[in-house]
Amino acid sequence: MTYCSQWWLLSLAIFLLALTVQANENVVKTDVFLSPKFELGPGQVADKFYYNIDFPRGHIAIKEFNGEVVDELGNSVPLHETYLHHWIVKRYYAPKGEKVHEGNGDQELHFSKNFAVRNAGTCQGRVLGQEFGIGSETRKTKVYVPDPYGIEAGNSMVIPKGFEERWLLNIHAIDTRGVVDRMGCTECRCDLYNITRDKAGWPLRPGYTGGLACCYDQVQCRMQEGFDNIKRSLYLRYTVKWVDWENSIVPVNIYIFDVTDTGERPAGSTRNGCQVEYDVASCVGNCMENNGCVDTKKARIAMSDDGGEIIYGVAHQHSGGLGATLYGEDGRVLCSSLPIYGEGTEPGNEAGYVVGMSSCYPQPGTVKMSEKETLTLESNYNSTQKHTGVMGLFYILVADSPPRRMPSLLTFIHDQVALVFMGVTVAVVVAVGYLRRNRRESGYQSILMQQ
Structure with missing residues (x-):
């Protein structure tokens, strides 16, 4: 030779x-974005909606989406200064070239030519329609979608003709610098905010003592006397990881369950029994009769469509949470998620706050939901003291049994x-x-x- x-x-x-x-390469791409700036003074609440936020374009599979509050220098802000009650991201379709909406409410999304793309959960109407979002636990919660799965976005075959896919961000943050009761302010106690009417001007329902209805944009929590009212500019820094879509990726559906879901739509309400939040009564002096001061709330949730394989799950709870579990119809555990509490003062380890939630990653094919199966969601909170406006949500990713693909x-x-x-x-x-x-x-x- x-x-x-x-x-x-x-x-x-x-x-x-x-x-x-080259043929085998589909590397994970990462991009970091900043939300529009929002300002907060001590004790103030921000509940902002931003339309058409920056997001990766094209036909992609989303592998991870996470965020945190940062200051103008890009420094992480600790929860004991600015409490991140929640951040949520919704997908929607808008006519191409339509003007971007921004404001303090999401009415434009539902009453204009835009329309939302909902997750596959059972809560109807405008409740829990997001695809991404958690709260104070955002920094230490594992949310990566394992291979070969992905959350599909940007598929031109499903976007209506003349429309384009966009994303909406809602940030709900509470500045607790100098407040008289930090925990009470983060739990949106109405007396601390001096609120008797909701943001639409309607009187609060009888017995309502705390929650989102008392914690809307620009309301003020009670302050210590003499504390300097110094405002600062903040952002939500969010990180998206994705790969370009290819046929080998198995798409997943996002389900969000709510422990307050009664399964029945109240008369005149757009909510399908999902109240999103609830109160935990104190059991002080009555612990033995209250499961050792543990408040347990359960909801039975009937699936209305096909089942599938659960490939990821995580709960969302507030301070005082002890964890949540999703059970199958036969009582088998589908997924459990426990809170991680901080022990210090630095961002991501703030004492007394839920700084993370454990995630479950079942082995592929081992945890399945049957068609029209009735699930049970259980949420547990420590009830040694009263808690207002707590949440017991559960996020899962479900894949159809992968078809045999050509x-x-x-x-x-x-x-x-x-x-x-x-x-x-x-x-x-x-x-x-x-x-x-x-x-x-x-x-x-x-x-x-x-x-």
Whole structure:
């Protein structure tokens, strides 16, 4: 075999190797974005809605979405200064070229030409329609979608003609610097905010003592006397990880369950029994009769569509939470999630706050929901003191049993290139051995071997 033949084979092998790597490459991409700026003074509440936020474009599979509050210098802000009650991200379709809406309410999304894309959960109307979002636990909650699964976005085949896919961000943050009762302010106690009417001007319902209805944009929690009213500018810094969509990715549906879901829509309400929040009464002096001062709330939730495989799950709870569990109809545990409490003062480890929730990642194919199965969600809170406006939500990702897919053209090419590359590699090895043997037989010695 001539030198030219050897180098031709070697060049071909390198070229085919490059093709193989390229055909098999679908690397995870990462981008970090900042929300529009919002300002907060001590004791103030921000409940902001931002339309058409920055987001990766194209047909993609979202692998992770997380966020945190930062200041103008990009420093993480601790929860004991600015409490992140929640942040949520919704997908919606808008006419191409329509003006971007921004404001303190989401009425524009529902009463204009825009329309929302909901998750697959059972809460109806405008309640819990988001696809992403948690709260104070955002920094230490694992939310990565495992391979080969992904949350599909940007599919032009499902976006209505003349529309484009956009994303809406809602940030609900409470500045607790200098307040008289930090926990009471984060739990939105109405007396601390001096609120008797909701943001629409309607009187609060009888017995309502705390929650979102008393914690809307620009309301003020009670302050200590003499505390300096210094405002600061803040942002939600959110990180998105994704890969380009390909046929080997298995799409998942997002379900959000609410422990307050009664399964019945109240008369004149757009809510399907999902109240989102509830109160935990104190059991002080009555612990033995109240499960050792543990408040347990349960909801039975009937699935209305096909089942599937659960590949991820996590709960959302507030301070005082002890964890939540999702059970199947036969009582089997589908997923449990426990809170992680901070022990210090630095961001992500603030004492007394839920700084993370444990996630469950079942082995593929081991945890399934049957069609129209009735699930039970259980949420537990410590009730040694009263808590207002707490939440017991559960997020799961569900994949249909993966269908047998016809291999795509890219997959076919990749497989064929891999086979050719293996063959060429063997040929090159044989050729090199043959050439070295010929050189030795002809008396050739490498210059490196000369003394």
